[in-house]
Amino acid sequence: MRRFRFLAAVQAVVDGRTLAQLARRAETIGYDSLVIPDHLIEQLSPVPAMATIAAATSTLRIGAFVLNNDLRHPAVLAQDLASLDVLSDGRLDVAMGAGWNRPEYEAIGLPFDAVATRASRLAEAVTVLKGCFADGPFSFSGQHYRIHEHEGQPKPVQRPHPPLLIGGGGRVTLGLAAREADTVGLAPRTLSGQRADPRSITLAATAEKIEWVRQAAGERFEALELNVYPSTWPVVVTRDADGEAGRVIADVQRRTGVELSRDDVLDSPHLFIGSPDGLARKFLDLRERLGISSFMVGDMDLLAPVVERLRGT
Helix, strand or coil, X not given: CCCXXXXXXXXXXXXXXXXXXXXXXXXXXXXXXXXECCCCXXXXXXXXXXXXXXXXXXXXXXXXXXXXXXXXXXXXXXXXXXXHHHXXXXXXXXXXXXXXXXXXXXXXXXXXXXXXXXXXXXXXXXXXXXXXXXXXXXXXXXXXXXXXXXXXXXXXXXXXXXXXEEEECCHHHXXXXXXXCCEEEECCCEECCCEECHHHCCHXXXXXXXXXXXXXXXXXXXXXEEEECCCCCCCEECCCHHHHHHHHHHHHHHHHCCCCCHHHHHHCCCCCEECHHHHHHHHHHHHHHHCEEEEXXXXXXXXXXXXXXXXXX
């Protein structure tokens, strides 16, 4: 059974000294990685933030959660990522997604293509990234990217490339993750490219996604790490889990018309609601039942007692 890995996130705009302090705190608590979201909102850009985190720590891994492929050319991104791996002495995790937040695209005049197109572009970008990380020049001719005799520099410290997470909620992207990634990020599907579909955050829907991954991965499935993160509702540490579940059910029904049950909410791999002991039991259960061992928990302090209890196990 895989050991737990816990990721915390920083989204606030802070100065370098404050970010360094947050990074050292995450390292002390026992988080494996401190990650930066990748959105065009009020937050730090992930690449310089990752460099700052790496410089302030010695064991904490760095990453974005997750890089929107449509915002950068993969050959340019490859140079940024390899540089970060060199600067951090091999502590970079690469996480990629096809993009999902339509308003960000519209705000900058970037076409929000159909899911199939975005997934196809992500698949080609992964090929380009791996080609840039590999030794020697390479060429690639795809529908979205064309590379001619290009050798990416510098080369990452981790060979053949830093660990790769591909996240998604649909079968096509999860199939790509199954074939190409080291970690599969199990994401909710979205409604209208903006918010999570509440039907896709349930335990049953997550189990179905894992079966898709299993079928696409074949023999490599056992080597894959599975990751989840909170969605639809913030992390809530409480001894009144039933009361909080009721509030989630009412809010989801009001916004989407979908009625979830108490078990849908409290068993969901994407809803972290309960006491520290209860959430520790939930994470253990998700690992036992579904093989999920990687959790991006968001705010590092809310679940610090859970991380301190489960880290290294």
